[in-house]
Amino acid sequence: MGVAVMKLRNPPVNSLSLECLTEFTISLEKLENDKSIRGVILTSECPGIFSAGLDLLEMYGRNPAHYAEYWKNVQELWLRLYTSNMILVSAINGASPAGGCLLALCCDYRVMADNPKYTIGLNESLLGIVAPFWFKDMYVNTIGHREAERALQLGTLFSPAEALKVGVVDEVVPEDQVHSKARSVMTKWLAIPDHSRQLTKNMMRKATADNLIKQREADIQNFTSFISKDSIQKSLHMYLEKLKQKKG
Numbered sequence: 529m530g531v532a533v534m535k536l537r538n539p540p541v542n543s544l545s546l547e548c549l550t551e552f553t554i555s556l557e558k559l560e561n562d563k564s565i566r567g568v569i570l571t572s573e574c575p576g577i578f579s580a581g582l583d584l585l586e587m588y589g590r591n592p593a594h595y596a597e598y599w600k601n602v603q604e605l606w607l608r609l610y611t612s613n614m615i616l617v618s619a620i621n622g623a624s625p626a627g628g629c630l631l632a633l634c635c636d637y638r639v640m641a642d643n644p645k646y647t648i649g650l651n652e653s654l655l656g657i658v659a660p661f662w663f664k665d666m667y668v669n670t671i672g673h674r675e676a677e678r679a680l681q682l683g684t685l686f687s688p689a690e691a692l693k694v695g696v697v698d699e700v701v702p703e704d705q706v707h708s709k710a711r712s713v714m715t716k717w718l719a720i721p722d723h724s725r726q727l728t729k730n731m732m733r734k735a736t737a738d739n740l741i742k743q744r745e746a747d748i749q750n751f752t753s754f755i756s757k758d759s760i761q762k763s764l765h766m767y768l769e770k771l772k773q774k775k776g
């Protein structure tokens with residue numbers, strides 16, 4: 529039926545390393561150029577984890593040129609996903625913090641597994657960093673200004689039930705039904721003529737995408753100088769240590 533399934537596979541936690549981001553963007557571009565493909569189901573092959581978001585090791589202890597290169601690729605992936613002409617449905621089969629949530633928010637419809645261990649949200653403030661304006665814009669577009677304001681400041685990671693209530697996801701289903709539900713949602717969306725759906729999607733999303741396009745270079749510079757600050761590097765170090773200690 530012209531539907532591709534893209535499975536994120538970067539063990540152990542599907543963090544979005546530079547290599548992973550680049551491969552993702554290239555795969556997406558190929559699908560976009562393949563006229564037989566009308567829809568993509570985005571899911572994960574890592575058990576219990578949709579995506580741990582941006583790779584913290586790409587943002588910690590590197591040099592400014594690396595940060596700039598990394599951020600350019602983060603922007604590129606976001607722009608491709610958010611403005612895709614294809615129907616994107618996410619089958620969220622695990623934890624989905626920060627950049628993981630961002631991937632899901634780019635989709636046209638989000639189905640999440642009903643497992644309270646899985647959480648989703650933009651938790652940047654918990655790491656001592658700030659979600660960029662275009663993450664924020666997409667959050668506001670999805671859940672409204674007040675909910676986004678609160679969730680961004682608190683870095684809220686929502687359980688599936690909470691995510692459904694606030695509108696971060698569209699549907700919560702038993703874990704073993706995530707994929708079948710994503711497929712049935714896709715079937716429904718495929719019934720809409722592509723041209724009218726695509727023009728409508730473009731109308732809804734263009735201003736948000738253009739907002740980044742017109743200041744991409746400045747956004748890269750902002751990110752690079754922000755992430756290079758000693759205080760921010762210290763916060764990231766502490767967060768990484770906390771992740772390590774969780775194990776021991």
Ligand SMILES: CCCCC/C=C\C/C=C\C=C\CC(=O)SCCNC(=O)CCNC(=O)[C@H](O)C(C)(C)COP(=O)(O)OP(=O)(O)OC[C@H]1O[C@@H](n2cnc3c(N)ncnc32)[C@H](O)[C@@H]1OP(=O)(O)O
Binds near residue numbers: 623625750751754
């Ligand atoms: C004012 C100007 C503003 C300008 C803009 C400025 C800045 C914006 C900057 C950045 C925006 C960033 C968005 C992001 O996406 S940041 C990433 C946020 N991600 C997280 O917080 C998730 C952290 N991870 C977890 O919570 C758990 O790992 C998870 C629930 C995903 C899985 O738990 P599990 O118990 O299964 O696995 P762990 O033992 O915790 O992890 C295994 C292994 O993986 C490492 N790891 C986890 N997450 C990441 C990651 N995101 N990047 C890199 N590495 C990660 C973890 O440290 C473990 O490593 P090791 O100990 O085995 O070596």
